[in-house]
Amino acid sequence: MALLASFNYFLVLFDLTYLPLRDFWLHGEVQLFSFDIGPVSFPGLPLEVPLPPITQWYDPIKGIEPYRDTDQYLEKVNELEAEIDATNLRTKLRSLQSPEVAQILEYLRQRSVEMIETNPFQLADKTGDLEKIKNKMREHIATEEDSAKESFRQFWSLENLTAREPEDELQFFNDEIRPLMAANYYRPIGETGDFVDYFGLVDFPFFALFLAEFLARTWLISRHRTGVSWLDAMLWRWYDIFLLIPLWRWLRIIPVTIRLDQAKLVDMSAIQKQARQGFVAEIAGDMTQVVVIQIINELQSSIRQGEIANFLQQREVRPYIDLNETDEVAALTKIMVQMTVEQVLPAIRTDxxxxxxxxxxxxxxxxQAYQGLEKVPGVETIRNQLTERLVHQITQALYNGLDAAIADDPVGDQILQRLISHLGEAYGSQIQTQKTLDEIQYLLNAFLEEVKVNYVERLSQEDLEDILDQTRAIRQKRQV
Incomplete structure (x- = not known):
């Protein structure tokens, strides 16, 4: 099924590119130049290998028909070639002066002017080819008016063919003008208002096959997966729906790529990895900005509504809920003091x-008093002894005081809790003044706004790419 989907997509691409590349399929040739391979030599001129008659096969599918005017024009040129006998000069001149040749030349002159005036190339969107024809004819037959019409009149005149070699003039036409005119075509318009196109008939067998396979596969998935309905299974295989849509057929590259990867015909792991990382980086950046900015906005809203001020003033609307009957602040304070006494102070006591x-x-x-006694003998030694004893006593007193503070003492714990409570009340009473409260709220709002501008909104793809690089490095280290 993956190979069938790939072949169908190849047909879709060929159909989409057929009209722009029709000139190549109509006149295209592959040239094989002379070359040597070891002892084997292939000398000579370039070998032109014509392509298969693809336009004969595919023009009917696109509703393309020969354009009547340009096709009749080229038929008349063929009749002119048949009337001219190139056996010898006398026969050639007699053939050019025949009434049949004069009639054909008159017809070609009239139709050349009509072709320039009516532009039969417009329907096929080949107006550029008509401009090429006019430019080539003006270059070949120069006139004072620099007119393509006059150049065609002179080209299809008996005087021009008599003055020059007729076969050379016809060769110029066949090499330069005929391919451009032969590429013109007529394409009828259907009842829908669009050009006739029968590619849907070519695509219908693939559509029927993909539809039957889609229904059967999703039904089997719903039967073998617990809790998965038939509709859920269809959503599971969502990418196969592109094979069933007659519009935007180029989107079938999605199911074709997925099927080739599932069939292990193409390894898409590297592309999938890069796609996932790019998707994660984009989503992560957006989510990070949204979440952080939302948190900051909530904080600013709380400050403006006075909730932080109420907390500081101990006037919460809702009572504080204690989950474990423990004063966490006092307990944390005691732990910090204990750690300071038992571990920190002994390490820094000398300092x-x-x-x-x-x-x-x-x-x-x-x-000044000590400076006067400094000259007395023995005072310096006494000063050093007093300094050492004073420093030792202060340090020991501080250590003993903190050691006593962390000892099991219910009365001391109550005093500590009362101290923390009074500390909060003291801060709250100082904040109660309107001037201080307004200033604190203004500064907090301004600080949070600066955080958003300077940090949150400056998150970029490069930052997230660095994070992804770090993640990949960590995974590689784990594998090693």
């Missing part, structure tokens, strides 16, 4: 003592 010693020495050096 603290050096800092205190430096400050005490600095204070004594700035004292």
């Amino acid at each position: 603290v003592e050096d800092l205190l010693r430096h400050n005490v020495d600095k204070i004594l050096n700035q004292s």
Whole structure:
């Protein structure tokens, strides 16, 4: 089925490109030049291999017919060639001066003028070919008026054919003018208002086959998959629907590509990987901006509505719900103090003592009374001893105080909780002034707006590509 779908898509592409490439199929030839292969030599002129008569087969499918005017024109040229006897000069001149040749030349002159005036190439959208014909004839027969009509009148005149070699003139026409005129065609318009096109008849057998296969395959899927209806199975195989649509047939590349990949005839894993990464990057960027901006907007809305101020002032509309009967703030504070006493302070005790010693020495050096006693013998030694004892006692007192604070003491815990509560009340009472509250709200709103402008809205595809590169690097390390 994948190969049949591919062949059908090849026919679709051929049909879509047939009219633009019809001139190639009508006159196209493949040239094989002379070449040598080892001891075997193929000398000579380029060998022209004509293409199969594709236009004879496919023109009826597109409703293409020979255009009557240009076809009759070329038939008259053929009659003129038949009337001219090229055996010898005397016979040639006698043949050119015959009444039949004069009648044909008069006919060709009239039809040439009519062709330029009526433009029979317009229906086939080949007006450009008519311009090429006019330009080639003007170049071949130059006139004072630079008129294509006058050039055709002179070309199909007895004087021109007598002055020049008739076979050369006819050869010019057959090489330069005839292919352009032969490419013209007539295409009738049907009752729908569009050009007649019978490709639907060619495509119908494929449509019937794909429809039967689609119904059978989706029915089998619905029978073998639990909870999957026939309609769900059709949606599962959504891409096959493009094979059943008579419009936009070029979209059949989607089911053809998927089927070739499923049949393991074409490896699409690399393309799928890149497509997924591009899709993820695009969606991730949009979602990140939307989510973060929405959160910031909610915060700004809460600030403008006074919810943060109510929280700081301990005037919540809804009562605070305690889920575990534990004061988390007090517990966290106690954990931090315990960690500071047991682990942090012992590690930095020497640095603290050096800092205190430096400050005490600095204070004594700035004292005028000490500066007067500094000259007395023995005072320097006493000062050093006093400084060391003072620093040690301060450090030990601080450590003992914190150690006592973290000991199991219900009364101390109550005092700590009361301290935290009074701290919040003190902040709340200071914020109650309207001036302070307005300033805090303004600054918070301005800060959040700057965050949106400077960080959120500057997320780009390059940032997400870096993230995807990091993700791929992590996967490679895991595989190693």
